[in-house]
Amino acid sequence: MDFLSDTVILSRMQFALTAIFHMLWPVLTTGMGIFLVIVEGLWLRTRNPAYYHHARFWSKLYVLNFGIGVATGIPMEFQFGTNWAAFSEAVGDFFGSILGFEASMAFMLEAGFLGIMLFGWQRVHPYIHYFATIMVAFGANLSTVWILIANSWMQTPAGGEFVNGKFVVQDYFQAMLNPFSGHSILHMFFATLETSLFVIGGISAWYILKGRNQEFFSKSLKIALAAAVVVAPVQIWVGHVSGEQVRRYQPTKLAAMESQWDTIPAGQAAPWSIVAWPDEQGEKNDWEIAVPGGLGYILEFKPELSEPVYGLKAYKPEDRPPLVWLIFYSFRIMVGIGFFFAALMLVSAVQWLRGKLSVDTIGSQRWLMRAWILAAPLGYIAVECGWIVRCVGRQPWIVYGQIRTAEGVSNVPASNVLTSLTFFAVVYTFLFCCVLYFGARILQRGPNLNLPVPDFEGRLPVEVEPAEHLPDSRPAEAQQEAQP
Incomplete structure (x- = not known):
């Protein structure tokens, strides 16, 4: 239990806890915001009330995620001052301004239009409301851009x-457009969108299996599927390109991702370990199941390497990422889920083309609906695993190659960090239970298909009471003069 007296380890554990928990919520808001733009746009184009009711129903889950995301995101950023003051002092001129842009540009934009999106249905013109929805989605995704720039x-x-x-x-734009930022933004954008699509599809499949509002939820399932046809394969390709960047700029991370201990020189075939058990002290894998030439095909689409892949032994032990097993398996879980999504998308698209997803037949596709329900939480797992690979694989550096993590921690007693870590664990457990409770209530109630649909003058279709039944609002003197 020596780690309980180590400020660096406890601070890392606290940031990991808050980051992993916080990540659950903006993942859905950034992707679902785009979905809300789609369904509301379909309503404006087709005037079909079903799309209006979709926008009203899914926005409830959106605001639930938004609220918890705000509550957990602010404490996470405060840790740069409380737990990582030395790091903040060293890089604050750039890093601090980027986080400031995220708060002032993106978060405030999203929060400013959120009220109109939620409560403005009968108060503003539908096109004004649609503009607010677009701004909310844009703000949510812009927030991700700034965060990815800082982390990249x-x-x-x-x-x-x-x-x-x-x-x-020296060059602000060069710092913003650092080598990792472009592909990292794309990779995270498609990750949040893909996660949201399969969450929406999974919830829709749950309703269909229950026999509730099958016609309504078959629409949302098909919208999610139509978008996933593009998103799922593109995400696999963007992930591959991101892996190529890791090979170029962070070779120690690539070695940990593949549990590669020995350097493979150029011109040789590079095997790829499907599963293995890394032994960091022995600097080897205790056992592994490998595919001959597999790593070469993954990196260069051929078995022999044109450039060497450096193993962990090529670096000093203090310069290697820790927890190689965690990085190794987190990477494989993320990749496996990505290919599962692509396979589920392909099977579902085939069934759609065969006419098996019509309102009359979709209820009989029970095995397919169960697969979509299973897929609903997997996107979260893939995103969390991706961030574990990204951040744990960067160690022992807080700024790669420049500042070690141990050099960036605040000079505070370990007991203080342990107290705050315990507090965060308790509060976040409570918040998670609240989300499950309120989310379950939203899903149990389902969509309200009796909501009146505004006309395109922004008014509700209401009946006007006859004038003789309305109260006379004139002054008493005028009323007496008007009497015979």
């Missing part, structure tokens, strides 16, 4: 140099 800079620092332990910005 930690992976591949650029745009300046460290002078006396402090980062001095």
Whole structure:
């Protein structure tokens, strides 16, 4: 239990807890915001009330995720001051401004239009409301862009140099457009969108299996499927390109991802371990099941390498990522889920083309609906695993190659960090139970298909009471003069 007296380990555990928990909520809001733009746009185009009711129903889950995301995101950012003050002092001129942009540009934009999106259905014109929905979705995704820029800079620092332990910005745009930022933003964008699509599809499949509002939820399932036809394969390709960047800029992370201990020189076939058990002290795998030439095909689409793949032994032990087994299996879980999504998308698309997803037949596709329900939580797992690979694989650096994690921690007693870590664990467990409770209530009630649909002047279709039954609002003197 020596880690209980280690400020660095406890601070890392606290940030990991808050980051992993917080990540659950913006994943859905960023992707579901785009879905809300789609269904509301379909309502405006077709005037079909079903799409209006979709927008009203799914926005309830959106705001639930938004609220918890705000409540858990703010404490996470405060830790840069409370737990990582040395890091913040060293890189604050750039890193702090990026987080400030995220709060002032993206979060405020999303929060500012959220009220109109939720409560403006009968108060503003439908096109004004649609604009608010677009701004909410744009703000949510812009927030992700700023966060990914900041984190990518930690992976591949650029745009300046460290002078006396402090980062001095020389080219702000070069720092923003660091080598990792572009593909990282794309990878996360498609990850959040893909996760949201399969959550929406999984919830829709649950209703269909229950025999509740099958016609209604077959629409949302088909919308999710139509988008997944594009998103799922593109995400696999973007993930592959991101892996190529890891090979180029963070070879130690690639070695940990593949549990590769020995360097494979150029011109040789590189095997790929499907499963293995890394032994960090022995600097080897205790056992493994490998595919000959598999790593070569993954990296270069051929068995022999044109460039060497450096193993972990090529680096000093203090420069290697820790927990190789965690990085190794997190990467495989993420990749496996990505291919499962692609396979489920392909099977579902075939069934759709065969006419098996019509309102009359979709209820009989029980095995397919169960597969979609199973897929609903898998996107969250894939995203969390991806961030584990990204951040644990960056260790022992908090800024890759420049500042070690141990050098960035605040000078606070370990007992203080342990207290706050315990507090966060208790509060976040309570918040998670609240989300499950309120989310279950939303799903149990289902959509309200009796909601009146606004006309395109922004008014509700209401009956006007005859004038003789309305109260006379004139002054008493005028009423007396008007009497015979």
